[in-house]
Amino acid sequence: TGDLLPPLVHLGAAAPSGLVRIPNSNPGTPETLLATSFNMHQVTRHKLTLAGASFRVATTPLLTCDDVDFHPTDILVDADGSLLVLDTGGWYKLCCPTSHLWKPDILGGIYRISRKGAPLIEDPRGQELAWRHVPVEELLRRLADPRPAVRHRAADQLVSQSQRTEEWLDDNFATRPPAVRLQLVWILTRVGSDNAVTCLRSLLEDDEPEIVTAALKGLSLLRDRGCLEAARKLLQHPDGAVRRNAAELCGRTADRSAIPDLLAALTRTSDRWEQHALTYALIEIADVSALKQNLTHQSASVRASVAWALQSVAPDQLQAETVLPWLTSETPLLQQTAQLLTAQRQDWETPLADWLQRQLAGGGSVSSSLLAVVQHFGQSEHVQRVVLAAAASDTLAASARAALIRGLGKSGRHPIPQDLTDTVVSLLETSHPELLQALLDWLRASERSAAFNRRIWPKLLAIAQDDHYSATIRLQALALGGEERPVLPKPLFEFVLEHLDAEQSVPEQLAAVAALREGTVSPLQRR
Template identity: 30%
Template sequence: MSRQAATALGQIGDASGIPSLLKAVSRTDDRFVAHAVIHTLIGLGKPEPLLAALKDPSDRIRKAALTALDQMDNSPLQKEHLKPFLASAHPELRAAGIWVATHRPEWTDIVVEFLEKQLARPGQTEEELLALRDLMVTFCQNEALQNFVTSQLSNKTATAESRLLFLSVIGRCDVRQLPSSWAGQLKVLLSSGEGQIVSEVLNLVQSRRVKGMDTELLSIFRDKASAAALRLKALAARTVTVPEISNEDFALLEALLGKGQEAPVRQAAAHVLVNLKLTESQLMSIAEKQLPEADPFLMPGILEVFNHGTSERVGSSLVSSLLQVSDRLTNIPEQDLERILSAYPASVRDKAVPVSAKIRQLHAARQEKLARLDRELTGGDVSEGRTLFFGKASCSACHAIGPEGNAFGPDLTNIGDIRSRPDILEAIVFPSSSFAREHETVNVVTASGTFMGIIKEQTADYLVLAPGPGPGLRINRSEVKSIEAHNVSMMPPGLEELLDKQEMASLMAFLESLPTGIKKLSK
């Protein structure tokens, strides 16, 4: 039977053709014919022959009958009908059962029973595990499923892969507040010492703004034997619920800003710093010790620490330091300096007039700098540029090329086709000069604080704000006071200062070669 014949039967409403329709499905693996048949079966609205077909020897007929019954208005489909599909040894039938189950959140009991059996079965494929994850996410607001997830996370014999699967379910679960049993397990896992598990739990604690983890988070941050990136992730997770920091912990954070650290660590430390509520003495330390030593790529982030300040002492110290390092302010828009200083006394703003003048002078010289770099950056090696992209330059921490990298910033797979060389160079050297659509920086103002980042997801109930690579912060709409545009890119400037001329030339050569450069390098 052709697609046209199946469609015609549906149009004339001839239910006597149902057996022929089902036979047609059993005789072909053509997806388009199967789709046409199922669509016709749904339209005919006759469930009785389809219920009988659920026991047909043909896998294809059973699958088509189940799919049609699931989509049919006033369907008599019961959870007992679904059990054989979930228990099937045939992957296609099992997948069909899972798909139908995701539409029936009231059938939690058979889903939990199914999950217990499936997860005990060795040799699950990645595709099967993703299907199970999505099934759990569908039912995750149900207490029985929540208890199942809790029990699996607390299972002392569970593998790291299994725990990561359940943590992924928690991260995707659309609940306003995590169940206390889940929060309790997250706290336990923070002390597990398993690096990958701890890192994923930190992502969850930060993105869902889980409270009550202060002791565990500070313990990780204070552990100098741990990787700097993990320590900063722990402090970032704490900061979203407890923005104050002791002087002792502040000193540890300042050490991670120092020039002895790698650039990604210093950038991460600056990101954490922005979200803290610092005391006057802590702000003075930033102004007097950190700003004079800060490289250009750290300047925009560190300056944000002083936003909304009112202390004349702090403001005066800030401006004094800016006057010392005025040649490093190329990436600071004049309007941003004015915004940051707007609440400080007039004496501070008056003192900053020469700083504003220097910024205007630096901005006027931007095109000259770009033209000079364009002339100098020649003879780059595409292969070396790729190595830099995924290594020293840390571009892949935020950007993807093909299947590799991160989706925080714009995808650069086709950047060589869609942007000119001057545009690419300007985006690297002066990232705030323009913004890609859907990657604009915003400030989300709430009663508990202001959060800066890129909006990655929005629903009627919440939004997800990404302050950097990794998980976004989930903020309920009811908490949001305002969303304000912020004209500074989340991409740190100053990459041309971190790389030498030959390295910059190679990075440019790689980006300009895309997407064809990927194919050449993969051969």
């Protein structure tokens, strides 16, 4: 659906191994997650607050230990609300870099964390309550019990006796507390009968956004097509989570009639999570004809999402000539979409090179967006050929040619095609210092074969012997000779030694060290 979704929280190399949600059945109150970090010897608390279609997270440490053998691996919430932390000590050694030193004698343990001054909860599991032949109304009252275990057991019993629950499904439970209504959503979803689905549909008009969100999730899981009109309207709900789940329902039911509403929703949002849900709905609906028709939509957000959907369901219907012009778009979203899609499509390498060649044929300067294309796809041999051909021509200014070569140098380490050797040799004859510097930087960042190094060495030697160039350029040229470089002539060797002096600039000293590190040094020079 596009670039990676942002993480809720960065934990680094913490080896998070356990996760639990603190029970909370009250809509509108913040949720709290607890996570164990095996490597960091701590338990962290993550307080979630709604932010658009997702959450904002505030992370704080709950438990920290300075004992390197304390490895919290899991965390559980007990029935009385206390926490149980499972520490595996030093006996676990697989995969984790902090446990390679096996300590089977350190067994770990289970620790209980209780809130200081917390009131004692009597019968936390409700074992003293009667659970056989309990009336439905009593089970409904127990859904509001402060003890989580009692609430869960009451919910399970309401589901297990689903035939009896039919007698209260038609009751007006809209007046029940929000916490109970929220639990009823999940009970109705698990029951899954026609009456249960009808009640879930009615909850789509609830005043609490969290209950509407849950009802949408339940109907989505049940693939209910009877609520599609309501779901399409909820794509305009003021709450982002409601809109996200409405999009999910439209996708899960593969409702083609929802496509115009999904596209309209894309024009209204910049929330990445909501965009993901809307795009994934288009993928699940998989109406290729409708997707192709909207590749020219006036909204950049729609075009990007439609392109991602086509890439997923019918990649052969997404043509390079449609996407490649977006690489130079002034809209960042389209530019990023084109970069990511093109990187996935190996069959677009030749069309990309042809397109780039046409863009560079105009001469003059080179736009920053084109330089970004070169930097992003410079590892492609096709792109390298186009860029070097442009750098060798006179249609572009020398500064523009240097910028193109710098783009290649920033594209990562990759081999230089052997058939480009003559072009590189020709380019090394340039008298333009900026272009020559860019060439040397690119060559240093690339993988060069022994044959390639031998072929360009005469040109590099000529540069090193030419005192019209700066000392840094001359030294860098010597450093590119590779292991095949012959013994340096005495004047050049002394030139290198001179620039090892502490009085020289740091770049010149580094270049001199690199020049000495490469190639062959005679026994006399070693002295």
